[in-house]
Amino acid sequence: MTRTTIRLRNSLSRKVEPFVPIDPENLRLYLCGPTVYDRAHLGNARPVVVFDVLNRLLRHVYGAHQVTYVRNFTDVDDKINATALARKNAGADSSLEALIRERTEETIRWYHEDMDALGADRPDHEPRATDYIDAMIRMIAGLIESGHAYAAQGHVMFRVRSFAEYGKLSGRSVDDMIAGARVEVAPYKEDPMDFVMWKPSDDELPGWDSPWGRGRPGWHIECSAMSYELFGDSFDIHGGGIDLQFPHHENEMAQSCCAHPQGDFARYWLHNEMLQVEGKKMSKSLGNFFTVRDLLDQGIPGEVIRFVFLQTHYAKPMDWTAEKARQAEVTLRKWHALTAGIEPAASAAPSVVDALADDLNTAGAIAALHALRDPAVLKASAHLLGLLQTDMAGWAQTADVDLTMWADKLADLRTAAMQTKDFAPVDALKQALVAAGVEVRMSKAGVELLPGAGFDPSQLPEL
């Protein structure tokens, strides 16, 4: 049996390439996770869902135990520090370090809740930057030793000019970027493009002892250090939002490739495009900024959010609209009803697998799902996309309320009305039931009442 060939768009080559794992028995997947300073906004969820599907596909093709999925938590960050400091100044009776830990713990808990609601499987490892400070220091020290970095005024900088490939991932040249003048010039920098790997901390900031004094790591080094500790000097796929391509991933690559020149760092880079809301960039200033939790609290099920995400290919900008959410809900309700109580088939439909293998064509996979006629196959295939999972079906389940009394009453009124030709009482009860969210079906065979989309038992009419 030949194994499905997965094709992926590799940011490094800017082409869709066949995916060939380094070791088919040990696939390694790294996704840049969140900085845990606050609730995840909707855009944060996109790479999570994209990678969740990739993870499912890889496990489907290579075997569940052959894939290791890592997603980090960035818990060293000035916004976290600021929150902790604010709590300290507001009279909190703990150390700054404890307040920071408290803030990151609560944010991670929220993150888990919200991503779980989207049906995203937890990664195999979720390393926290603060647990890998030693590894970062080791890597930085090594880079200084090999001449790729230098210490100055308590900082350690990466010497961008020492890495000939710098700019390869994001398709830009160091000279062009300097010409663009969007770089910070600092006295401790040899070159304006050099970036910080380690920076000093004052007493108001968390810090760790290092050969360069008490300080904290720059942003990029954590992924380099953690991926090395967990995966070694080469791994298969590294992902994140397209906005991370530069500078974050470019810098990671520079650090890692210089620190471990014998390795490749990441073979394939997968970047998802940005999210928009009703055709516009999501931003606080436009007032269209919201979190995953906001949507969930509005009663939009996580599965619906997931479906909307998957309708757009990850490499295209995705537009979140209320109308899409509405349509997604209709479709999912239909499928849930179709597959309720049905055992999923042994394997997913080839049409769905093929669509996903083609650079994660999730929209094509959904199209293929629509074409499936066998509910068991539909269910199994939807599972590959993380849809129609039983633990997510709760929202679509029809409320478990016995409507027999109302059905009987309606049937009686109808029978009587057939004689008297006065249908007003029938219509009155029917409308009341519809208002309560009940779907009313009357036919020659009799009356059938089904709880519908907005069913609210408290709105049922009195008898």
Place this chain on the structure above:
RNA sequence: GGCGAGUUGGCGGAGUGGUGACGCAGCGGAUUGCAAAUCCGCGUACAGGAGUUCGAUUCUCCUACUCGCCUCCA
């Protein structure tokens, strides 16, 4: 300024060098006391221009427009 993505019917969107998916909405019909649900049927869309070709929505070039990233940011 640098880099990149996109433009398919009312909306969302798949896909293809030659019989124009699918979903939602809409319309007509069957059915129904009326509806709902269901079933049947309908729509003649691929930004514009030039080129390659027997033939292009699908390939090439140009133009227009939209959007994103380049700064903490997924």
